[in-house]
Amino acid sequence: MRLKPTYIFLFVFLSNLTSFAQIDPSLLKRIPKDTVKNILNMDALYNRPALNINKTPISIGGYVEMNWQKMTTDGISEGHQFQARRLSVFMSSAISKRVKFLSEIEFEDGGKEIAIEFASVDVEFHPLVNFRAGIIVNPIGSFNQNHDGPKWEFTDRPISATQMLPGTFSNAGAGFFGKKYTKNWMFGYEVYLSGNFDNSIIENTENKTFLPAAKNNPERFEEINSGEPLFTGKFAIRHNKIGELGISYMKGIYNKFQDDGIVIDEKRRVSIFALDFNTTIPKTKTFITTEFAWIKVDVPGTYSQQFGDRQYGGFMDIVQPVLKRTILGWENAVLNVACRLEYVDWNVGTFNETGGNIGEDLWSIMPAISFRPTSQTVIRFNYRYQKQRDIFGNPPAITDGMSLGISSYF
């Protein structure tokens, strides 16, 4: 049974190869997208490169990412690792002019994890009022909305966006979104009710409040643990010369407070507030993207402070193109230098017993060099230096190491 995901992965992968091999390439129409141009983060789903097969209404695309890395923690290394981190396949279809279907199926770690990350039907009533239903990615922060590997200069996803916020947290749900464009301004909003978190966020083997633990619950696409939906809302505003600011909020009851009509616990809430911002400095073309989030979880006072009731963290990426010209025959190839700064505090507060600060935090700096032969492909070299403290704030575990990876849309 453990091999099943691998077989599925191989089957889909090979059948894709086979199916492409049987199609006359002249029938394939590539719909290129400049995946690094300035649009709202919420547009990322619609702004993916895709391949149309003749006159079929379905577009297919995806991205793949793999890398080598060697990391060391306090002098101990697991050695060299080659990692097939992710293969995502997109399929979209214009069912009618104003009804669209979008989907993303992700195979992680060579098929160890397979997930329908996104599968929605979008119905446009008005540019400002679009109805979306299906499996949605809850739009908290910017990374959740705009996480495709080839868009980033770093092999690792931001720690705050994956280990504090649940990265690419998707749920069955429905809601509305809309956009408004004027001269230099863009506005967008999204509001959804969806599946929710569960008790695992404070009962898990990570030994800390860990919202991503809810992703391991396969039941969440058919049953909400608390019976109460999760609200997620985001408002984003962009000025073409200033940048985009996103404000997002998420709130829900995560615990099973009643069973068979019998109240078994208090209603316990989780709420998240996130701010994200991105801009390109016109003069230097420096691209800056950042996201910070604050989490509050109602943890029973009789439980353990091991599981914190507040978390805080974020990241900032600074990407500086240093060369943009024809390199080795690639037109408009770009060489970037970049740096990511990250901080996460999984347990904000003080110990009841001592009044001392609770640790469980991390900071990291990751300089990088990336080469983009096209805007849809990136080869990236990263060095990470990271310090992580345990709950007591003992001397940190220091991790450092390098990775060299490639990520590309196809």
Next chain:
Amino acid sequence: MKNKISHLPLIILFLFIGLTSCETSYVDIPKNDELLDGTIEGLSSSQSSQFLRGDAAVNEVFTRETGLGSTFVGTSCINCHAGDGKGHLFTTLTRFGQIDETGNQFLNQGGPQLQNRALPGYLPEQIPAGATFSKFTPPAFSGLGFLQYVSDTDLLAMADPNDSDGDGVSGTVNWITIPGYSIPSSSSITKNGKHIGRFGKKASAFDLLHQSVNAYNQDMGITSVFSPTDHYSNLEIDPEVATHKVNDVVFYLNVLKAPIQRHQNDEVVNQGKQLFKQINCTGCHKSELTTGYSPISPLSFKTFSPYTDLLLHDMGAGLDDGYTEGSAKTFEWKTPALWGIGLSENSQGGDYYLMHDGRARSIEEAIIMHGGEANNSKNAFQNLSQSDKNAVLKFIKSL
């Protein structure tokens, strides 16, 4: 020429990658004497493998699904013993309900250990009215295997219950009833069917198996084949931890290396060592013990420096919490091993929490809190010049 120049950035990039990839880490490896983890020397490959399995088991985090609770103190072994070192007040245990050697009077009310935390939906225990209690900070793991194999004969030879030598220091063993699963060695000495305890603040645990099984059950609420009764329901339930895993943990504890003294050639440290002996701290904090036979051959017949005698001593009224275990009096405490004490800050969050309940916030404060049999040594320390005091403190911190 232009084409060559256009290739230059890539060439530089790949050269940079090539050069830096030869060395992927630029962080200094911590020195062996700065860490408490690591094995004793001389383990075989299979023993090293078992150590690693034990390491994984010690780091295993229990949840409701894997048996945690329903009431508990910590969620994993390492929760209380960060870096294999002394614990923090956050995971201090509370024991209650026994005032003399007649036994614990509160076993039917949750004794002897308070589980002060509970899974969501449950309520933690409270100390029953009328029960005396004491708080115990978690001890360090390192070097326990050496202490395990000091012979009973040696322990009894150090004991001087009637202070026959008149030095003010007596010292006695804790005679305890051992659990059925603990198998005494052939050299184990008994008295009225009781054995000598050597682990725990009151020396009430017979061996590392006894200590580990109790910790699984009482600290985390994890039942085992050795201790199958769930402390919350008082019902016998299926084991929640596999027997091989408990055995791996015991092996891990046995073969963790002993703390290594730092600054051994420092003049002040050596002066402090002499003074430590001169004021008779070594009356209890013995600088040398020797193991007897051990089935783990690298532990057999080894001399080591734990700075303990594993005996109970009267520590005076100031440290009498009114709670005890085994045959120990409420004012008697087992001499804690001082080795590794200088690294306590690294596992206690940058602070010191010393003495049995962490009440002392520095080594000097801990010395001042000594009473009873340690009065003479404490007074002698207080009468030292400041530089001599500093030398003693520097020596202790080097351990």
